[in-house]
Amino acid sequence: MDDLAELLRAGLPDEALITDPDVMAAYSRDMAGFCAAGAPAAVVLPRTVEQVQHVMRTATALRVPVVPQGARTGLSGAANATDGCIVLSLVAMDRILEINTVDRIAVVEPGVINAVLSRAVAEQGLFYPPDPSSWETCTIGGNIGTASGGLCCVKYGVTAEYVLGLDVVLADGRLLTTGRRTAKGVAGYDLTRLFVGSEGSLGVVVRAVLALRPAPPQQLSLAAEFPSADAACEAVCAIMERGHAPSLLEIMDRTTLRAVNALARMGLPESTEALLLAAFDTPDPVADLAAVGEVCAEFGATQVVPSETFAESELLLQARRLSLTALEAVKSATMIDDVCVPRSKLGAMIGGTAAIAAKHGLTIGVCAHAGDGNTHPVVCFDSADEDESRRARASFDEIMALGLELGGTITGEHGVGVLKKDWLARELGPVGMELQRSVKAAFDPLGILNPGKLF
Structure with a gap:
């Protein structure tokens, strides 16, 4: 090590x-x-590409x-150190190198904070949609590493769709x-998507x-x-089936609501x-909300309250962003799941999770990106x-087994890391795992990049 x-x-x-x-x-x-974590031999905080190459x-x-x-806002252990490793922290490479309003692109280093980029492009009349709940602290490099999503993905998609x-x-x-920097491009294999x-x-x-x-x-919400939850999920299916295009469609169960209030x-x-x-960010959000409100009432909503101002909408958005943090405060430890199912199965997923909580006598709160079926069951427990x-x-x-069934x-957006690597093999099967390992070996024949993660 010397x-x-x-x-x-x-x-x-x-x-550095x-x-x-x-x-x-x-x-x-x-x-x-x-998730186990080891003791690194060194931590490096490079500021240049050349320094990363040297490492x-x-x-x-x-x-x-x-x-x-x-x-290190990830939730799967993908960034955990292994004994004797070099931790290569990219947070100091935090420059926005270019914002091009004609080509509608931004060129950034990996340490740029998601919210910092979002605000910078907004000043130019542009929009970077991926918005994880940790957007005020998470980095673009980390977002790319886990192909993260966010609250807006029901309409705008996830990180992978924005990495050119x-x-x-x-x-x-x-x-x-x-x-590429162009709007189109099909030259060779899509290695960009492979890295995302x-x-x-x-x-x-x-x-x-x-x-x-x-x-x-x-947007108004x-x-x-x-x-x-079944009634709420039926309303979600009807909203999507009838052609509505909300910019946000989220569910919070009673456990989550109480945690956020606390x-x-x-x-x-x-x-x-x-x-x-x-929520809708359309030219006439009031009309769109009224239409969705009618759908909710049709499927049993006991009360529908539209926001009257953009500030009220932001408060609701903030409540949803606080969900995971609030559930983490319920007990000394949490395990945050990230199972994504077809929208048509969302009710079965949430109901099945409630049954699992009752079976094990545990508090499990569920919040979900309902519009794309991505649920976040949070298991709260006493680690002692x-x-x-x-x-x-x-x-x-x-x-996780229920989600596969x-x-x-x-995982819809948190990644595999250490936490779910045994389950990756169950989802992909032996042929899929063989090819995954072959790809890894082609890029990293010595196996030194983030060993022990994924598989």
């Missing part, structure tokens, strides 16, 4: 290299529970594993440029070309209270079993209670 530090120091400024064990401990893990060349020469990191091109430092230090969602296992993203959209009008005193209705939030921890893990696994996937 050789490692000496070789790294030869190509890095002093402030951390070897103090106490400081390095802060970089050892992301926000996922139940990867050094790691290859010494056969040292490298764990790329963003802001990448600069990637490979395991041996070579720099690869993928994709690869969780740092194929290369280190050091620059991204992102597609932008014209800024839409401000409504909240609809339902006597059951955390932020927002006055959300705790007597309802499910709260459906819908061995039996409760065991039941939490069992319920987590049963929720309903034709869904084990």
